[in-house]
Amino acid sequence: MASKNQDSKAVDVSQEIEGRIATKVKYLQELNYAIDQHHDRDVYRLLDNQRYAKEIEHREQQPNDEGVMSLVDDLADQLSSYLSVNLIKYLGKTYPFFYYEEYQTGHYRIYFGNWWDRRRFGELDVLNVRFSFDQTEYQMLNKSFELARKNKRYNSDRINKISSENDRLQELIDHRREREEKRQQIQAELKDINSRSGLFESSRNRATREELVTQLQKLEDQETEARTAAQTIKENEQVVLALSKENTILSYEQKSIIDTFGSFEDFELANRNLYANYLKSLSADQDAGKQVNADD
Amino acid sequence: MTNKIVNSPAARISSLADSFKDVLKCGQQYVELLDQLASTDQAEDLLTAASKLTEQDLHNAFIDFPQHYQAADYYMLFMGRLLEMHQVASVTVDENQQHEFVATIDPLTDARFKFVVGANGEAAFTEQSQQQPLFYMNLNQRLFQFNNRALVNYFIVYALKKHSDLELRDAIKSLIEFANELADDLGFTINLGILNTANDRRFKLQQPDLRLTMIDRLFVKTGETDYMLMNLPHNSGAELLLDQGIKFDLSFDPDDYSQEWAFSVKDPGEQVSFFDILLHYNLVRQWYLADRDALAVRSEQLIITDDESTSPVATTVPAAPTEPTEPFPAPADQVTEPASAVRDSEKTPTDNGDVVDTETDEDD
Numbered sequence: 001m002a003s004k005n006q007d008s009k010a011v012d013v014s015q016e017i018e019g020r021i022a023t024k025v026k027y028l029q030e031l032n033y034a035i036d037q038h039h040d041r042d043v044y045r046l047l048d049n050q051r052y053a054k055e056i057e058h059r060e061q062q063p064n065d066e067g068v069m070s071l072v073d074d075l076a077d078q079l080s081s082y083l084s085v086n087l088i089k090y091l092g093k094t095y096p097f098f099y100y101e102e103y104q105t106g107h108y109r110i111y112f113g114n115w116w117d118r119r120r121f122g123e124l125d126v127l128n129v130r131f132s133f134d135q136t137e138y139q140m141l142n143k144s145f146e147l148a149r150k151n152k153r154y155n156s157d158r159i160n161k162i163s164s165e166n167d168r169l170q171e172l173i174d175h176r177r178e179r180e181e182k183r184q185q186i187q188a189e190l191k192d193i194n195s196r197s198g199l200f201e202s203s204r205n206r207a208t209r210e211e212l213v214t215q216l217q218k219l220e221d222q223e224t225e226a227r228t229a230a231q232t233i234k235e236n237e238q239v240v241l242a243l244s245k246e247n248t249i250l251s252y253e254q255k256s257i258i259d260t261f262g263s264f265e266d267f268e269l270a271n272r273n274l275y276a277n278y279l280k281s282l283s284a285d286q287d288a289g290k291q292v293n294a295d296d
Numbered sequence: 297m298t299n300k301i302v303n304s305p306a307a308r309i310s311s312l313a314d315s316f317k318d319v320l321k322c323g324q325q326y327v328e329l330l331d332q333l334a335s336t337d338q339a340e341d342l343l344t345a346a347s348k349l350t351e352q353d354l355h356n357a358f359i360d361f362p363q364h365y366q367a368a369d370y371y372m373l374f375m376g377r378l379l380e381m382h383q384v385a386s387v388t389v390d391e392n393q394q395h396e397f398v399a400t401i402d403p404l405t406d407a408r409f410k411f412v413v414g415a416n417g418e419a420a421f422t423e424q425s426q427q428q429p430l431f432y433m434n435l436n437q438r439l440f441q442f443n444n445r446a447l448v449n450y451f452i453v454y455a456l457k458k459h460s461d462l463e464l465r466d467a468i469k470s471l472i473e474f475a476n477e478l479a480d481d482l483g484f485t486i487n488l489g490i491l492n493t494a495n496d497r498r499f500k501l502q503q504p505d506l507r508l509t510m511i512d513r514l515f516v517k518t519g520e521t522d523y524m525l526m527n528l529p530h531n532s533g534a535e536l537l538l539d540q541g542i543k544f545d546l547s548f549d550p551d552d553y554s555q556e557w558a559f560s561v562k563d564p565g566e567q568v569s570f571f572d573i574l575l576h577y578n579l580v581r582q583w584y585l586a587d588r589d590a591l592a593v594r595s596e597q598l599i600i601t602d603d604e605s606t607s608p609v610a611t612t613v614p615a616a617p618t619e620p621t622e623p624f625p626a627p628a629d630q631v632t633e634p635a636s637a638v639r640d641s642e643k644t645p646t647d648n649g650d651v652v653d654t655e656t657d658e659d660d
Contacts, residue, residue: 116515116525116534238509245512248519 020067027068040086041282047072047079047127055276056283080106080126087126090278094270097256100124112137115252117245129275144250145264154250155243162236162243169229169236172222179226183219186212326352326364333373337381339481346374347435350413365395371411371419372397374435375474382477386470398424401467404459421471423450431471433478440478442471442489444499444593452574452581461575468571490570490593498558499570499593506557510590511546514583521579533557536580540564544573544580559593 027046034042045052047069053062072079081102088100088108098121099111108124110131122133144154193209254264261267270277329352332345350367365373376389376399386402399409399421411419412429417436420429420443428450433440451464459467472491478484490499511534515525518536526535533547542563548555561570574581584591 114526116511116527118527241509241512241516244516244519248516251519252524 023065024068024071027065028071031072035082038086040083041279043079043083044129044279044282051275052279056279076127077104077106084108084124084126086282087129087278088124090281091124094260094277096260097253112253113249113256115249117249119249119253129278131271131274141250141253142264144254148254153247155247159240159243159247162240166233166236166240169225169233172226173229176223176226179219179222183216183223186216186219190216322352333370333377336377339378339381339477342374342377342381343435343482346370350417350419350435365397367413368411368419369395369397371413371433371435372399375399375411375421378477378481379470379474382473384470384473386466387474401470403463404455404467406458407455426450426454428454431475433484438478438482438484440475440484440486442475442487442491444489447490447571448574451571453585456575464575465572488569490574493561493563493566493569493572495560495562495566498560500556500558501590502592502594503590504556506546506590510587513587514546514580517579517583523579538573538577542568542573544577 031043031046033039034046045056048064049069050062050064053059084100084102084106091098091100097113099114099118100108101111102108106126108126110121110124110133112119112121119137120134121137122131124130125132140154147154147156190209190212193205193212196205257264257267261270326349329345329349332341333349336342336345349370372389376387376397379387388400388402389397390400392398396410401407401409406425408424409421409430410424412422413419414432416434418432418434418439421431421433422429423446426449428446429443430446430450431440431442447468451468455464468491472488475484475486475488479486511525514534514536518525524537526537528535528545528547530550532550533545535547536544538544540563542561545560545562546557547560548557559570561568561573574584
């Protein structure tokens with residue numbers, strides 16, 4: 001009978017709804033408890049079961065139940081802020097050179113170091129336990145490690161180029177008197193030659209004259225450049241200082257990474273394993289009954 | 297009536313005899329003071345003798361006393377005797393061919409030091425080849441002050457070319473001991489200037505503004521070393537991390553709107569001074585000397601007041617380092633307020649009698 005079928009269908013649907021609601025309630029209850037107890041590892045498991053199963057329990061293909069997980073989508077910023085407390089505490093020990101600024105709830109900027117000048121280095125993705133490095137800045141650091149292997153620094157080539165340009169400009173300034181003497185000498189020669197020019201000027205005379213005019217022009221060009229050279233040197237020195245500063249920042253960063261991780265490769269490896277390593281550190285704390293940030 | 301008496305032969309002879317008596321009494325006193333200076337084992341008696349001797353005038357029309365010493369020599373004898381009382385053997389005082397007392401400080405074999413006495417009764421302990429007055433003292437006022445600029449000129453710029461930093465540190469040590477003996481034995485007010493090792497001692501810069509590129513230059517220099525230049529909270533300056541927890545700061549007080557930049561040195565035992573940093577750390581020394589105009593420490597005044605009069609006499613002492621807000625803490629009626637001290641001394645004679653403009657009188 002149609003109505004009976006419909007009734008049983010309705011029962012199936014209501015059962016399904018009840019089942020689904022029960023799952024959601026159970027999920028929220030579990031999450032609520034984990035939050036209440038500050039069991040951050042459970043919170044992470046509940047927020048991304050698939051990743052947790054794969055990286056912590058080594059069980060592949062454990063799909064996430066999007067239906068329940070999406071329940072707390074609108075709480076992402078608050079959850080991030082909540083979970084950041086223990087995560088940043090952990091990172092303070094494992095990455096002692098990173099500093100974080102919560103510029104809005106649950107969003108964290110990373111600063112590399114606390115030295116005289118430092119770089120903004122991207123953001124900390126708390127919910128995914130992941131650094132989201134600024135790629136331009138990161139590539140600079142990567143490159144500086146490569147160059148260090150060749151005993152070079154990031155801006156060495158540019159600094160050397162500007163420095164030799166400054167040497168050349170200084171030469172121009174230093175040789176002003178010689179240039180003036182040379183100019184007077186050429187002018188005297190020109191005068192002499194001009195007096196012998198005219199309608200029947202010999203080709204040799206003309207060639208010499210043209211050569212002298214070229215030389216004179218070159219001297220005048222140099223003189224023009226020399227007039228602004230002192231200012232250019234000053235400006236170049238400022239550029240060199242800025243480039244040297246960048247070199248210094250990079251060398252501080254390299255030093256920090258080597259002091260903590262031994263090498264850039266080990267730093268990158270640690271970044272890839274950050275989720276697993278962090279959650280394992282939480283497990284150890286929980287197993288020992290000493291959950292980080294517990295109120296005891 | 298009076299004319300008549302004075303003009304009488306008997307009165308004239310009697311008057312002359314009186315004069316001789318005075319002079320002889322004066323000579324007797326002089327000899328006693330010399331004895332006291334040479335033989336007393338009491339610091340107070342030593343100070344009294346030296347102080348009186350530096351003021352005694354033996355010149356007169358009646359008697360020629362034989363060769364005697366100058367005020368500068370008594371200062372040197374005083375210093376030598378006080379150090380001797382404390383068994384400080386590294387300073388040796390000797391008489392030279394011109395009958396002047398000259399000091400040598402171990403291990404600076406090549407240097408000779410003499411006191412140079414200024415118009416206001418302050419004596420400057422002056423190195424002879426470079427003419428650098430390393431410190432000033434005034435026995436009546438019981439004041440002692442190192443000259444920062446001269447310390448840098450002589451030790452950091454000049455002597456470090458011939459001696460190791462450790463040798464210079466030893467030489468400086470005996471001068472600091474002398475200052476401390478003056479304070480402990482005789483209650484002198486002493487100002488160690490850039491030799492002060494207290495962690496809270498700040499040396500404000502002469503220039504009102506500091507270009508941050510100056511700090512950039514120090515930062516860049518650290519790139520090749522193991523030392524790191526850190527940022528201070530609230531971007532209030534920079535802190536260089538050196539060995540054994542020593543921190544060298546160039547900073548301003550973030551709560552003070554005037555943002556006056558100052559150097560300071562912090563170390564766990566409070567044993568390291570700004571001078572020590574310049575002496576031992578190439579990195580800082582090279583940086584500092586390369587831009588000394590921009591990094592020089594503000595000039596401060598040694599205030600020497602006249603005991604008898606209420607109007608204070610301010611003496612400009614180049615490189616005398618006190619906080620402008622704390623001149624020598626002397627009894628209130630002897631202290632010139634810092635503001636008026638600057639005003640008063642805008643054109644004041646130095647110990648050379650030269651008129652100097654205090655505003656340009658910058659020191660380290």
